[in-house]
Amino acid sequence: MRFKTNIAPDGAILLTTLIWGSTFSISRGVLDSWPPLTYLAVRMPLAALVFALLFPRQVFGASRAAWRAGATLGVLMGLGFIGQTSGLLYTTPAKSAFITGITTPLVPVAAYLFWRTRPSRENLLGIVLASAGGALILAPVGDRSFNTGDLVTLSTTLIFACHINLMSVYARRFDVRQLSALQITSAAAVVVAAWLLVRASASALGVGLLPPGLARETVAPEWSAGVGAQIAYMILVATVATFLLWTWGQARMPATHAAVIFSLEPVFATAFAVLLRGSAEWTGARATVGALLVLAGVVVSELKWGREERVNPERRVKREP
Numbered sequence: 001m002r003f004k005t006n007i008a009p010d011g012a013i014l015l016t017t018l019i020w021g022s023t024f025s026i027s028r029g030v031l032d033s034w035p036p037l038t039y040l041a042v043r044m045p046l047a048a049l050v051f052a053l054l055f056p057r058q059v060f061g062a063s064r065a066a067w068r069a070g071a072t073l074g075v076l077m078g079l080g081f082i083g084q085t086s087g088l089l090y091t092t093p094a095k096s097a098f099i100t101g102i103t104t105p106l107v108p109v110a111a112y113l114f115w116r117t118r119p120s121r122e123n124l125l126g127i128v129l130a131s132a133g134g135a136l137i138l139a140p141v142g143d144r145s146f147n148t149g150d151l152v153t154l155s156t157t158l159i160f161a162c163h164i165n166l167m168s169v170y171a172r173r174f175d176v177r178q179l180s181a182l183q184i185t186s187a188a189a190v191v192v193a194a195w196l197l198v199r200a201s202a203s204a205l206g207v208g209l210l211p212p213g214l215a216r217e218t219v220a221p222e223w224s225a226g227v228g229a230q231i232a233y234m235i236l237v238a239t240v241a242t243f244l245l246w247t248w249g250q251a252r253m254p255a256t257h258a259a260v261i262f263s264l265e266p267v268f269a270t271a272f273a274v275l276l277r278g279s280a281e282w283t284g285a286r287a288t289v290g291a292l293l294v295l296a297g298v299v300v301s302e303l304k305w306g307r308e309e310r311v312n313p314e315r316r317v318k319r320e321p
Helices: 007-031 036-054 056-060 064-087 093-100 103-115 121-138 148-154 157-173 176-205 212-218 225-250 255-262 265-277 285-300
Strands: none
Touching: 007 036, 007 093, 007 225, 007 255, 007 265, 036 056, 036 064, 036 176, 036 212, 036 225, 056 176, 064 093, 064 148, 064 157, 064 176, 093 121, 093 148, 093 157, 093 265, 093 285, 103 121, 103 157, 103 255, 121 148, 121 285, 157 176, 157 225, 157 255, 176 212, 176 225, 225 255, 265 285
16 A cells, blocks of 8 residues: 655645645625625636746747637636636535535546546545535535535536546646636636626626526625735736646646645645634534545545556646657
8 A cells, every 4th residue: 555756746736735725715805795706707817927928938939729728727617717716605615615525536537538547446535535524514514505605616526527537638738827827817717707797687687586696796896905915916926827737747646646636735724714714714613524535535546455556547648749
C-alpha cells in the first residue's frame, strides 16, 4: 500500500489547494454585498485581462488547437464556478467545500466516461464512502428541507471531475501560461454570457417572474474597500497565481493523484471559515461524520494495494508537436 510522491509538483498542487480553501469564505464575504454572477462577471474578465497583459504572445499567438483545449476547460470551469458560487448563497463555506470534495472519487468515473478506464476497487470503495458522507452532509436536519445551495454545489462535482481529467491531458500538450490564460478567458466568456442572459431576461420578463436567486442579479453591487480587497485577492491570487501553479503541477502527475491532494481543500476551507467567520460555520455532529467519510473516501480512492500500478490513460495521449 503506497502513495506516489513528487515533491515539487505536489507542492504546487498543495499550495493551490490551500489558497482555494481560503476562497470559500472570501467569496462568501463578497456575496454578502454582491450577486454571484455579477461578482464572477467582474472577477473572471479582469483575471483574463491580467493574463493577457502578462503573456500577450501566448494569448494572441495561440493556435486553434490551444484555443480548443482552453475553451473546453474554460467552459467546464465557468459552469462549475457559476454553480459553486451560486450555491454559496444558501450554504456555509465549510459545507460547500466538503460537498465539492466529492469531486475526487468522481475523477475515476469521469476517466471511465472519457477513456473507458474501469475504476479500481479502491476507487469504487472511495466512491461508496464519499457518497455516504455526502448523504450525511446533504440530508435535511429536523423539519428542514434539502438545502438548495448544497444541491447546486453537488451538481458541480462531476463538472470539476471532468475538468481535472482533461487538465491532465491538455497540461502536457500546451504551454502552462497559454493554457491557463485561454481557459480563464473562456471561463470569463461563459460567465459574462450567463450574466447578460439573466439581465436580458429580467428586462424582458420583469424581475418578479425570475427565481429569487436570479432576481438578485438585478440588485446593484455595494462597493467598499473591504470588498475591493477581497475581489483583488480572488483575481490575482486565487485565479491568476493558482491557475499557473495548478497547470504546471498537474502536467507532472495523473489526474487521480492531483485529485487526492485536492481532497485537503475542505479541511483548509473549514479552518478558514472558522477563523474568518466563526465556529457557527459548521453544522453539527452528523455533518462532521459525513465530512470524515468524504475525506476517507478520497484517500482510499488513491491508495494502491498490490505491486502493479494501473496505467493512467492520460499518460498514453500523444503530445502536440
